[in-house]
Amino acid sequence: MHVATHCALFARTSGEDGEATGITCFLVPNPTEGLQIEEWMWTFNMPTDHPHCTLKEVFVPDNDVLGDVDQGLLVAMHFVHESRIRQAASSLGAAQYCLNETFAYTKERAPFGKPLSTNQGIQFPLVELQTEAEMLRLLIYKTAAQMDQMDKVDVAKKLTDKVSMCNYRANRLVCDAADTAMQFHGGIGYSRHKPFEHIYRHHRRYRITEGAEEIQLRKIAGMLYGFVS
Known part of the structure; x- marks a missing residue:
């Protein structure tokens, strides 16, 4: 405005x-x-x-x-699928940045004589987040490629659930990745010397805009159970 x-x-x-x-x-x-x-x-x-x-x-x-x-x-619905897949790609990219920075930092930071990365308490949460990022990347690529081959009507009929899957999972992932990055970076991660707090604030809204997570879940369930067609 x-x-x-x-x-x-x-x-x-x-x-x-x-x-x-x-x-x-x-x-x-x-x-x-x-x-x-x-x-x-x-x-x-x-x-x-x-x-x-x-x-x-x-x-x-x-x-x-x-x-x-x-x-x-x-x-209102004319552009919503394009916007949702864009949000998903943006969130995935930001999540991957948080993970890359945290992998690098935990290999260098050695507060007790050995790198943080040697601790399974550090390794396992990052491994889980990276695994989800890899799976999401393929789903987003696949869904976006299919959208390019369809008009808006067919996207709404055939891909709306896949777009919602990409959107709500990627938006959750970036919040989890940014939160983990802040935690594993310690005090510097919470400060504005690092971008993690800004990434969290920016992408947290994506879990509400373009249809809240609950709307995305309802859309997916409707397609799976045949409530909508």
């Missing part, structure tokens, strides 16, 4: 709460009379561009509707 020329506003225009249809996407110019930014929200990731907006008697002409009236959910 700092530089945005329009605000995409989703509002119910028909139907009942909870129904998929009946939501419309309006493009509201910024600034416009009646659109007020009340405050900029502070989040876990420090100050952001997330505004708290209010609207009072805002007029939007018919030609400022994005998509069809009552079909705003389709507009």
